[in-house]
Amino acid sequence: MAARADDTQARLTAYEGLPAAGTGTGRDPVNLPMIRHWCEAMGDTSPAYRGPGAIAPPTMLQAWTMAGLSGHGERTGPYDELLRLLDDLGCTSVVATDCEQEYLRPLRPGDTITFDTVIESVSGRKTTRLGTGHFVTTRTDVRANGVLAGTHRFRILKYAPARTPAPPPPARARRPRPVVNRDNAGFWQGVAEHRLLIQRCTGCGTLRHPWLPGCNACGGPGWDTVEASGEGTVHSYVVLHHPPFPAFDAPYAVALVQLAEGVRMVSNVTGVPYDKVRVGMPVRLEFARYDDELTLPVFRAVTA
16 A cells, blocks of 8 residues: 555656746736736835836736736646646645745846746645645746746645535524513513413503503503413414424414403414414413423414
């Protein structure tokens, strides 16, 4: 196995030093307009990049080699062969990992740029979070008027994607939490105790639901509660098909229940399929526990 790995690595490193792209020429000489645009984009206000003696920002090195949409031509045969060999080894995915530049002399307006690219190195097989594969580094030598001005190294990882276990099925979404405030806290406290409490005005005796800070009949602020018997009938209902919500299994019926005490409340009807709910159907209160934190009053259909 070790001998096979050594043979594979030897095949890969045989491409080191071979051209990755043909010699190219910058589409434009180094020039002040491009320098100005670069500095404005980068927010660089150095005086070295302005005026008669201006130089180009060193980090513009690669910019002078770019050819735009037209490109500089095709990759060389050796580079394509290397990539095909890595594909055959199972390294079918690619990701750029980093680049580095080395500056040997400043570039000045009027300089003519030429460059060539070689395959500088192919690493041994490496294991990463993405998978196992080989780092391929190409080196572009940039020349100004024939003199080496800098180098640009670009590194990719050609890799076989790591096999990841299938994600577990998503946990069932929690039902929405009721909004509890000082006006309705007593109602939810009753629900926690499996009691359905109805507000009663201490001024005129009117029952009301949902809970309110004052009586909607006489406007009185005083109130106490009575416990509902739990008997009721379906006054009206709708069947929800859309939009879907992860915490609910559509379709389902939502009913407006007329309590025996005379007030109405919205809840779910259980015990029968959604398409069997009918207006006038008798129902009886029960409390459904949905998780460790949530208990809600629902109404079970009373069947003959």
